[in-house]
Amino acid sequence: xxxxxxxxxxxxxxxxxxxxxxxxxxxxxxxxxxxxxxxxxxxxxxxxxxxxxxxxxxxxxxxxxxxxxxxxxxxxxxxxxxxxxxxxxxxxxxxxxxxxxxxxxxxxxxxxxxxxxxxxxxxxxxxxxxxxxxxxxxxxxxxxxxxxxxxxxxxxxxxxxxxxxxxxxxxxxxxxxxxxxxxxxxxxxxxxxxxxxxxxxxxxxxxxxxxxxxxxxxxxxxxxxxxxxxxxxxxxxxxxxxxxxxxxxxxxxxxxxxxxxxxxxxxxxxxxxxxxxxxxxxxxxxxxxxxxxxxxxxxxxxxxxxxxxxxxxxxxxxxxxxxxxxxxxxxxxxxxxxxxxxxxxxxxxxxxxxxxxxxxxxxxxxxxxxxxxxxxxxxxxxxxxxxxxxxxxxxxxxxxxxxxxxxxxxxxxxxxxxxxxxxxxxxxxxxxxxxxxxxxxxxxxxxxxxxxxxxxxxxxxxxxxxxxxxxxx
Amino acid sequence: xxxxxxxxxxxxxxxxxxxxxxxxxxxxxxxxxxxxxxxxxxxxxxxxxxxxxxxxxxxxxxxxxxxxxxxxxxxxxxxxxxxxxxxxxxxxxxxxxxxxxxxxxxxxxxxxxxxxxxxxxxxxxxxxxxxxxxxxxxxxxxxxxxxxxxxxxxxxxxxxxxxxxxxxxxxxxxxxxxxxxxxxxxxxxxxxxxxxxxxxxxxxxxxxxxxxxxxxxxxxxxxxxxxxxxxxxxxxxxxxxxxxxxxxxxxxxxxxxxxxxxxxxxxxxxxxxxxxxxxxxxxxxxxxxxxxxxxxxxxxxxxxxxxxxxxxxxxxxxxxxxxxxxxxxxxxxxxxxxxxxxxxxxxxxxxxxxxxxxxxxxxxxxxxxxxxxxxxxxxxxxxxxxxxxxxxxxxxxxxxxxxxxxxxxxxxxxxxxxxxxxxxxxxxxxxxxxxxxxxxxxxxxxxxxxxxxxxxxxxxxxxxxxxxxxxxx
Numbered sequence: 001x002x003x004x005x006x007x008x009x010x011x012x013x014x015x016x017x018x019x020x021x022x023x024x025x026x027x028x029x030x031x032x033x034x035x036x037x038x039x040x041x042x043x044x045x046x047x048x049x050x051x052x053x054x055x056x057x058x059x060x061x062x063x064x065x066x067x068x069x070x071x072x073x074x075x076x077x078x079x080x081x082x083x084x085x086x087x088x089x090x091x092x093x094x095x096x097x098x099x100x101x102x103x104x105x106x107x108x109x110x111x112x113x114x115x116x117x118x119x120x121x122x123x124x125x126x127x128x129x130x131x132x133x134x135x136x137x138x139x140x141x142x143x144x145x146x147x148x149x150x151x152x153x154x155x156x157x158x159x160x161x162x163x164x165x166x167x168x169x170x171x172x173x174x175x176x177x178x179x180x181x182x183x184x185x186x187x188x189x190x191x192x193x194x195x196x197x198x199x200x201x202x203x204x205x206x207x208x209x210x211x212x213x214x215x216x217x218x219x220x221x222x223x224x225x226x227x228x229x230x231x232x233x234x235x236x237x238x239x240x241x242x243x244x245x246x247x248x249x250x251x252x253x254x255x256x257x258x259x260x261x262x263x264x265x266x267x268x269x270x271x272x273x274x275x276x277x278x279x280x281x282x283x284x285x286x287x288x289x290x291x292x293x294x295x296x297x298x299x300x301x302x303x304x305x306x307x308x309x310x311x312x313x314x315x316x317x318x319x320x321x322x323x324x325x326x327x328x329x330x331x332x333x334x335x336x337x338x339x340x341x342x343x344x345x346x347x348x349x350x351x352x353x354x355x356x357x358x359x360x361x362x363x364x365x366x367x368x369x370x371x372x373x374x375x376x377x378x379x380x381x382x383x384x385x386x387x388x389x390x391x392x393x394x395x396x397x398x399x400x401x402x403x404x405x406x407x408x409x410x411x412x413x414x415x416x417x418x419x420x421x422x423x424x425x426x427x428x429x430x431x432x433x434x435x436x437x438x439x440x441x442x443x444x445x446x447x448x449x450x451x452x453x454x455x456x457x458x459x460x461x462x463x464x465x466x467x468x469x470x471x472x473x
Numbered sequence: 474x475x476x477x478x479x480x481x482x483x484x485x486x487x488x489x490x491x492x493x494x495x496x497x498x499x500x501x502x503x504x505x506x507x508x509x510x511x512x513x514x515x516x517x518x519x520x521x522x523x524x525x526x527x528x529x530x531x532x533x534x535x536x537x538x539x540x541x542x543x544x545x546x547x548x549x550x551x552x553x554x555x556x557x558x559x560x561x562x563x564x565x566x567x568x569x570x571x572x573x574x575x576x577x578x579x580x581x582x583x584x585x586x587x588x589x590x591x592x593x594x595x596x597x598x599x600x601x602x603x604x605x606x607x608x609x610x611x612x613x614x615x616x617x618x619x620x621x622x623x624x625x626x627x628x629x630x631x632x633x634x635x636x637x638x639x640x641x642x643x644x645x646x647x648x649x650x651x652x653x654x655x656x657x658x659x660x661x662x663x664x665x666x667x668x669x670x671x672x673x674x675x676x677x678x679x680x681x682x683x684x685x686x687x688x689x690x691x692x693x694x695x696x697x698x699x700x701x702x703x704x705x706x707x708x709x710x711x712x713x714x715x716x717x718x719x720x721x722x723x724x725x726x727x728x729x730x731x732x733x734x735x736x737x738x739x740x741x742x743x744x745x746x747x748x749x750x751x752x753x754x755x756x757x758x759x760x761x762x763x764x765x766x767x768x769x770x771x772x773x774x775x776x777x778x779x780x781x782x783x784x785x786x787x788x789x790x791x792x793x794x795x796x797x798x799x800x801x802x803x804x805x806x807x808x809x810x811x812x813x814x815x816x817x818x819x820x821x822x823x824x825x826x827x828x829x830x831x832x833x834x835x836x837x838x839x840x841x842x843x844x845x846x847x848x849x850x851x852x853x854x855x856x857x858x859x860x861x862x863x864x865x866x867x868x869x870x871x872x873x874x875x876x877x878x879x880x881x882x883x884x885x886x887x888x889x890x891x892x893x894x895x896x897x898x899x900x901x902x903x904x905x906x907x908x909x910x911x912x913x914x915x916x917x918x919x920x921x922x923x924x925x926x927x928x929x930x931x932x933x934x935x936x937x938x939x940x941x942x943x944x945x946x
Contacts, residue, residue, distance in 0.1 A: 071510075283751035
């Protein structure tokens with residue numbers, strides 16, 4: 001099979017073919033479901049991740065943490081989700097296996113169960129001898145003293161304080177506390193700060209807090225204010241402690257938080273699980289795999305719905321740029337139009353040449369057409385596999401076919417996929433080059449995908465020829 | 474680890490524990506994400522399937538076909554989806570591997586690409602010699618003759634007719650045609666019928682048609698009318714040919730079709746993919762895994778949201794039946810209340826005995842409580858794994874621990890899972906026993922889940938003890 005595909009991480013618009021497969025029709029049909037299964041979910045998650053990444057663009061870089069493992073479609077679904085969330089622009093995953101296999105940073109916090117495990121300070125057994133606070137006191141002693149300073153009645157939950165001390169004893173330089181087990185502001189935040197101040201004395205800098213319920217906008221503001229107040233009161237550099245927010249976050253919530261927090265984010269990182277790996281807005285991507293040509297003849301599927309009609313013929317796809325690097329329109333042309341072999345150079349030139357006028361037609365609306373003089377033309381489909389037709393004797397059927405040769409179709413990979421990190425960088429770059437009005441959440445400008453005159457004519461002829469005209473009388 | 478679980482296929486309501494794990498806290502925490510990953514998606518799909526099955530209940534049994542492979546989260550997600558859609562009440566899958574592995578009936582139709590492969594009757598090469606139509610004519614000849622009879626202008630698509638003949642030649646007794654490639658009523662239906670009539674002459678009975686686009690309600694009526702008309706005209710038993718409908722079907726569409734078609738369904742089967750395996754209404758199920766007790770002490774997680782608060786303590790769950798077999802209410806009790814060991818028989822009797830008054834409390838609303846005299850009480854959590862504490866010498870650390878024994882926790886499965894078919898039957902039975910107002914789609918009666926007095930008291934005490942009371946001044 002000969003296979004062309006869009007580069008992984010590229011931005012693709014509706015009607016542009018993502019994969020083009022050429023070969024014997026039976027073989028092409030056999031791989032239909034496999035290809036769709038692999039492409040649909042991966043593209044959905046990468047797109048979803050990229051949209052969420054767009055939603056947090058601001059002055060300050062925001063860390064996006066993927067927490068989807070427990071809500072994905074089984075372990076394998078979760079692995080794909082982690083990989084493609086990263087590709088779409090997320091920074092890390094809580095899926096340890098995915099982190100190791102794909103070289104993605106691993107991040108997470110302790111569980112609520114860890115906090116509820118403890119109920120009293122007496123349960124603390126392990127004391128980390130390396131953590132030496134002021135006057136040689138240990139972490140527990142100092143944390144309890146700080147808690148008294150911060151919260152005279154010592155009303156913050158004692159089990160929670162115990163859990164934080166235990167956690168900080170074990171991971172003194174990775175102290176990120178989940179503070180909503182009992183009450184975020186009246187317990188978790190105070191307990192966190194008690195331990196954080198004690199850690200700071202021992203020259204271990206705390207990381208921050210994670211909010212996992214309640215009004216994230218309000219709570220993040222209150223936390224930030226508290227950090228600033230404590231910084232002044234105790235002369236510690238705690239203004240910029242990390243605030244991680246999680247709890248059913250989706251794209252809308254990111255945008256609404258962005259508006260609430262006005263100029264700058266008070267949150268430093270978002271942990272997103274459910275709504276990243278099972279995209280709420282559109283739980284499934286509807287890519288399809290259709291026959292567009294056979295034996296050199298273009299074919300079409302019309303169906304009862306215009307959106308389900310296919311664009312016929314073996315097509316190539318190009319992106320036309322203006323102003324040097326601004327994608328303006330994608331153009332689909334029949335393969336023979338775009339053939340760039342030396343002998344057809346002249347023909348190819350006439351159709352697809354930068355700095356020349358190229359007429360682009362709307363796929364279905366005859367009134368819409370535009371002349372574009374692109375600065376640059378970029379092919380979107382890259383050859384990834386060659387058909388490797390070999391003449392090979394079939395030993396099993398030797399007697400029968402002794403004098404015959406059998407063609408063996410075993411494709412050969414001709415494209416070296418970049419690393420996941422490179423694909424991620426490519427994806428983020430491609431998203432960035434898009435004009436912002438295409439990326440607006442509400443009522444975005446539709447990016448145009450057009451077809452060539454010849455493709456339009458082929459399509460018209462096929463519709464004319466293949467569809468019955470009904471007589472109504 | 475000791476593990477209790479709801480039987481697979483049972484109906485579970487919010488707040489009833491689905492799995493209860495007992496063991497060393499570190500081990501219990503390690504399996505958190507794995508358990509959630511396995512339970513969440515499987516339960517979601519089974520529930521979704523069962524709801525769709527409910528939506529087509531009527532006079533006629535409707536076949537429900539799962540077509541989700543291409544939209545699932547990778548191959549593994551698709552395998553789970555096929556298995557749990559079947560468990561929830563679907564009849565077959567288009568996923569061949571799942572069909573083989575789980576012994577589920579496999580069903581599907583040919584692809585649109587198969588139809589578009591053909592453009593002219595001249596392309597037909599294979600003639601099945603076993604198909605002998607009237608006067609010894611072959612299938613192609615007779616199909617073309619019938620088409621002329623049915624459609625004088627022969628305006629139905631020729632390639633499509635060719636494809637149907639080719640398909641029927643290959644599978645004469647499994648002729649189910651996808652008829653929307655060009656135009657359902659003006660081409661596909663006529664071509665199907667031409668081949669169907671020819672097949673009938675050769676004593677091969679056609680199966681029917683599949684609609685995959687357009688207004689399924691209108692088209693299914695038109696198809697059924699056509700079947701009836703042709704049956705009369707040609708004296709063939711075609712009134713009840715199968716109509717399969719697919720195309721982005723979800724629960725709402727099933728209900729709306731049910732209303733449109735009034736008394737009886739004109740459709741015999743639904744093929745559902747996308748919206749079955751990626752549940753639109755709720756793309757992810759939010760089961761969580763929380764610590765409820767440690768060292769015999771009940772624990773609670775309160776959080777900022779009442780819905781995220783856990784019910785403390787090691788609990789058992791019971792279903793209380795009235796009128797013999799009508800589930801009325803589920804009751805959660807602390808394990809020591811329900812302990813049914815012989816020595817505690819008397820105590821157990823006093824709390825959970827059929828024909829006796831049992832007081833049930835609402836988990837959070839103190840005003841709501843009810844006395845139930847159940848006909849029957851059924852435990853919901855079944856022991857599936859025993860902790861198998863063995864005393865075993867650790868050979869690797871022999872020198873160090875020569876005189877010590879190490880406890881090895883290797884659980885032992887004590888529950889034999891029924892076959893998938895049995896679990897499916899169990900699931901459908903359990904759904905059936907529920908009163909219909911619980912299953913109503915719009916504004917259903919909430920099924921009640923209650924707790925015992927003792928559990929309520931433990932909960933109150935814990936909230937009192939663990940949450941700080943804030944002073945506002």
